[in-house]
Amino acid sequence: MRDRIVLDVSRLPLHGMGSASPTWWATGAFMLIEGSGFGLAIAVYFYLMSLAPQWPIDAPPPDLLPGTLLTGLLLASVIPNVMVSRWAEQKQLRKVQIGLVVMSLFGIAPLALRAFEFPALHVSWDDNAYGSIVWTLLGLHTTHILTDLIDTLVLTCLMFTRHGDNARRYGDVQDNALYWNFVVITWLPLYICIYWVPRQ
Amino acid sequence: MKSRSLSALLLLLSGCSGPQSVLGAYGQAAIALKDLIVFIVLVAILIWLAVVLFMAFALLRRQRQPVLDSRSERRIMAVVAIATAATAFVVAVLTIASFYTTRALNSDGTADLTITVRAQQWWWQFIYADQDQRQMFQTANELHIPVGRTVRLHLQAGDVIHSFWVPSLAGKLDLIPGRENILTLRAEKPGVYRGQCAEFCGLQHSHMAFVVIAEDDADYQHWSTMQRLDGASPSGAEAIAGQAVFLAKPCAACHTIRGTPASGSTGPDLTHVGSRRTIAAGLLETTRGSLAAWIADPQTLKPGNNMPVVPLTADELRQLSAYMESLR
Amino acid sequence: MTQDQASATVTDLGLADAEVERQLSVTWGSRPGFWGAIATVDHKIIAKRYVVTAFVFLILGGMLALAMRLQLAEPEARFIGPDRYNQIFTMHGSNMMFLFAVPVMEAMGVYFVPLLVGTRNIAFPRLNAFSYWIFLFGGILLWLSFALDTAPDVGWFAYVPLSGPEYGSGKRADIWAQMITFTELSALAVAVEIVVTVFKQRAPGMSLDKVPVLVWAMLVMSFLVIMAMPAIMFASSTLILDRLVGTQFYNPAEGGDALLWQHLFWFFGHPEVYIIFVPAVGMVSTILPAFVGRPLFGYVLMVMALITTGILSFGLWVHHMFTVGLPRLGESFFTASSMAISIPAGIQIFCWLATMWAGRPVFRTPFLFVIGFIVTFVIGGLTGVMVASVPFDTQVHDTYFVVAHFHYVLIGGAVFPLIGAIYYWFPKMTGRMMSERLGRRAFWLIFIGFHLTFFPMHILGLVGMPRRVYTYQPELPWGSLNLFVSLSSLVLALGFLIFFIDAFRSWRYGAPAGPNPWNATTLEWTTSSPPPSYNFRRIPVVDARELPSPENGEFAVASGLRTDRRELLVTSVVEALPEARESSPADSVWPFWAAIATSIMLIWSMFSPWAVVWGSIPIAITLIAWFWPKGSAEDES
C-alpha cells in the first residue's frame, strides 16, 4: 500500500497545554480514582453511623480547633496555588520557582497541624468502628497531602535545574497545581464529616 | 444435544430428586418458589430456542450477497426494535412475578411456634424457647416442627456467617454475626427434610447438615414433652460407668446433659443425643458404633471440627458410647 | 519553543518510505539483551508478556479445576483434604478472576487500542511497563503462597468474619488481600493509559462516531476499572488493618459490620464481571463482521448498549446478597435493575444476529467461537436473569446452579470470544496463521466439553448441592452427575490443550500471514504483521468508520512527525483534530525497580504497619529516578 500524504503536522506545537496534554487527562483520571475512593470512604462513614445506636461511639465529638485551622490554611493556599498555575501558563520561570517554594511550605504546614488533629479525635483507631473510620479518613487525606507535597518538592528542585525552562515542565507545574486544588476540595467534605456530623 | 439436556431438565422438574431438593417441594414457601422457578425456566428455554433457531436460520439459509442497502437496513432495525421491546416486556413480567412471589412468602401473621437457630462451626443449635425457663430445651442438628403450622425461626450466628437452607421447605437465609434474621417455615406434608449450610464457613462447611422433621401435632407434642425431660438416668453397669467417665473427662466442659452436672455449652446439648437420627451434623447415623467411632476420633471423621480427641481406654470408650446411646 | 523552531528539526517530510522506516526503527526499537528487555516500553511487547502470563495463569487455574473435579468425582473421596480443597477453590477463583480474566482483557487492550486508534505507543508507556511487573509479582506472590501451603482459603470474595482477625489464621487472608492490591494497582494503571490513549491519541479524523467498537469497549472497561477498583482497594486495605492493627471495621461487637464487607466487595465485584465481559463484546463485534462480509449492524446501538451496561453495572451489587436478609423493598429494586441489564445485553445479541442475517458467513475458526459464544452466553445470561429474581435466588444462591451460571458467562461469554480473538489476531501479533484444522478440533472439544461439564451443574444445584463443599455424602443423589461432570471436564481440558499446542506450534511454524489475512477493515490491518516497533510508518488519517478496502492501493496518512525521537500525535477528544506533537517516553529500567520497591513494601506491610513508612522511601526514590529528565530528546519539548 502506498501512502498518500493528506496532512502535514510538522507545524503543530510540541506540547499541548491544558486539555491538549495527555498528563492533564491522566491527572483527571487519577483524581477520579481518588475521588471514588474518598466518596466510598465517606459512604462507609455514614453506613457505620446508620448502624450505631449513638454517634460518635463511646467518644465525645472531636475538638474543632486543629481541624478548622487546617481548613483555613488549605483554603488560603489556594490563592498562591492559582497564581503559580497562572505564572506557569505564562512560562515565567522566576515567579514559578518562587511560587513553588511557597507551595512547598504550604504543603508542610498542614502536616504539622495534622499531627494535632489525631489526638483531637479523642478516640483510638482500635477502640471501635467509629475510631477506625475517622482515623482512616484522616489518614487517607494525610497521604494525599504527603504525596502531593513530595511531588511539589521534586518539581521545585527540577525547576531550578536546566530542565526547568521547558513547555512540558510548565505543564507539570500546572497539573501539580490542579492536583493541589483537588487535595483542598476533597478535604472539605471530610472536614464536615469528621467534625460537624458528630455534632448533629 | 442441547435440547435433549433441556428435556432432561424438564423431566427432573417433574419429580424424583432426593432428600434435599428444590424440586421436591413440600413447604408452603418452597411450593410457591417451585412454581416461579418452573415458570421462569420455561420462559428462558423459549427465549433461548428463539435466539438459536434464528441464528441457525440466518447462517444456513441460501447464501447471497451481504445486504447493505438502506431500505433493508431499516427493515432490520424495525425487527431489532421489536425484539428489544419484547425483551423489556418479558423482563417486566418476570420482575412482577418475582415481586408477587416474594410478597406471598412474607406471611407476617402470628407464628404458632418460635425457635432460635444458632449456627456455629460446624453444627446447628436449635433452641425451643418457652416462657417458663424450665420448659426450655435445645437440640442439635435436628429440628422438629408440627405440620401445617407456621414456625418462626430466629437465625443467629455464633461465629462466622452460615446459611440456613432446607430446599424442600423454603429458600435460604443467612445467619450473620451481630444480626438476627427471621425465616418462616410451614411444612405441608409430614416427612424428613434434609438441610445443609449454604454459606462457606470454613473447613467443615461440607459437613454441616441437619434434618427437619415435620410431624403431626400429636407426634410433635409427644416429642417435645420427651425433650423437656432430663437426660435418662443410666441403667445397666456399662452405661452407669459411662456416665462417670463422661463427668470425669473433659466432655462435661463442652457438653450439657440436663440432670447431671455436665453443663458445657461449646458443643451440642447431649441430653437426648441417643434419640437423634444423626450425630456430628448429619455425618453419621446415630448408632452405638458410630458414637464410639466419633468419640474415639472425631478429627479423622470430620477433620478440623471443634471437638478434640479425648484419650480414652477401650473400656471407657465402650462405656461412654453405651451411655450416649442410652440418652434417648 | 516556538513553532518555527519546531519545524526546523528533522521530520519525515519528504523522506522516502524506506528511509522513514529505517530511522523510525532506530528511534522506536528496544535495545537487545536482558536489560533492554526489562527496560522496553513498547506496548506490543508488554502486552504479549501480559497475554502469555495470563494464559499461564489460565493453565494453572485450570489444573486446580481439574484437581477439584477429581476430588468431587465420587462421594466422600479422600484425594484432597478440606484444608487443601479450600485453598484450591479460593486459588482457582481468585487466580481466574484477578490473574487471568481481567489482566488478559486489559492486555488485549494494551496491544490493540494503540493500533486500532492509529498511534505509535500507548499513553504513559512506562506506567504500562510498571503495571506488568506489578501484575507479575502479585501473581508470583499468590502462587508461592500456594506452593508453601499458606494460600488463602476463604473463597474469592473472602467474606468476613471468616477472613477476619479472629477466624482467618496465619497470613492466608492477608496474602489474598495483598494480591488484590497488586492486581488492582496494575489494572488501574492500564485503565488510565487506555482512557488517555483513546481520548488523546486517536488518528486525525477518527471522531468519536468513527471509533471502532472494540475501542469503545476497552474505554468502557477502563472507566469501570477506575470507578469500581477503589472499592476493593478500600475493602482489602481495611481488612488488613483489622487483621494487623486491630481496627474494628468488620467487628459487630465494636460497631463494625460483617455486611459492610459484602457491600464493598460486590460494589466492585459486580462491575468486575462486566470488566471481563465488555471487552469480549468488543471482540465479538470486531470479529463477526470480518466473517460475514459486512459492517456491524447497529454501531450506535452497540455503543449505547456498552455504555448503558457500564452505568447500570454499578446499580446491581446487592443481587449477590439476596439471602442476607435485607429489606424486601430494596431487594425488589435490585431485582428490577439486574433484570433491566438484559435489555442492553439483548440489543447486543440482536445486533449480532442482524449482522449475521444480512451477511454472508464464512465458517473459519474465529467465527466458530463467535457462534459458540452466542449459543452459550445466552444460556448464561438467562440463568443470570433467573438468579436476579430474589425468590428464585433464595433457592439457588451458593449452589452449583450459580457455579453453572458464572462459568457459562465467564467461559461462554468471555473465554470463547477471547480464544476466537486469539485465532483472529494471532496473525497480527506473530505474523503467522494458526492452524484451521487444529482450531476446529479445539473448538468442538471445548464447546462440547464445556456444555457437558457445566450444564449438569444447573441440575446439581437444583437438587441441593451447595458450592464450596470439598465432598458430599453418598446418600445424596449427586454422585453420578458429579462423576459425569468430572469426566467431561477432561474433554474440555483436552480442547484447551489442543488450543495451546496450536498456538505454541504456530508461533514458530505457522504459515506466514501477510498484513491482512481476513480482509478486515480496522486500522491494525494496514500495517505489517507483526507491526513494527513504531506501529505505523506514517500516522493514518481516517475519514470513515470502515477503512477503504486495502486493495485500492492508496492510504491517507499524515506526515511531519520527527523521526529522530519518539513522537506521536495528540488530537482533540471529540473530533480528533490534531492538537500537538507530543514526545513519547524512551525505554527505562526505573519502572522495573519501582515495581520491585512497591512489591517489597506491599509484602512487608502484611507483617508490620511500619513497612508503609520505611518501604515508601525506596518507592519514592525509584519514582523520582523514573520521572527525572535525563536529557534525552524525548525529555525536552
Ligand code: HEA
Ligand atoms: C462475564 C461475567 C458475567 C456476566 C456477563 C454476567 C451476567 C449477568 N449476571 Fe452474573 N455472575 C457472574 C458473572 C457474570 N454475570 C459471576 C462470576 C457470578 C458469581 C460470583 C460468585 O458468587 O462467585 C455471578 C453471579 C450472579 C448473581 C448472584 C447469584 C448468587 O450468588 O446467588 C446474579 C443475580 O442476580 C447474576 C445476574 C446476572 C445477570 C442478570 C446478568 C446479565 O448481564 C445477563 C444478560 C444477558 C441475557 C439476559 C442474555 C441475552 C439477552 C437476550 C437474548 C434478550 C432476551 C432476554 C430476556 C427477555 C430476559 N449473576
Ligand code: HEA
Ligand atoms: C474466568 C474464570 C474461570 C474459568 C476459566 C474457570 C474454569 C473452570 N472452572 Fe471455575 N470458577 C471460577 C472461575 C473460572 N473457572 C470462579 C470465580 C469460581 C468461584 C471460586 C470460589 O468459590 O471462590 C470457580 C469455581 C469453580 C468450581 C466450584 C468449586 C466449589 O465451589 O467448590 C468448579 C467445580 O467444578 C469449577 C470448575 C472449573 C472447570 C472444570 C474449569 C475448566 O474450564 C478449566 C479448563 C481449563 C483447563 C483444564 C486448563 C487446560 C490446560 C491444560 C491441561 C493444558 C496444559 C497445557 C500446557 C502445559 C501447555 N470452578
Ligand code: CUA
Ligand atoms: Cu456453616 Cu457453611
Ligand SMILES: [Cu+2]
Ligand atoms: Cu453481579
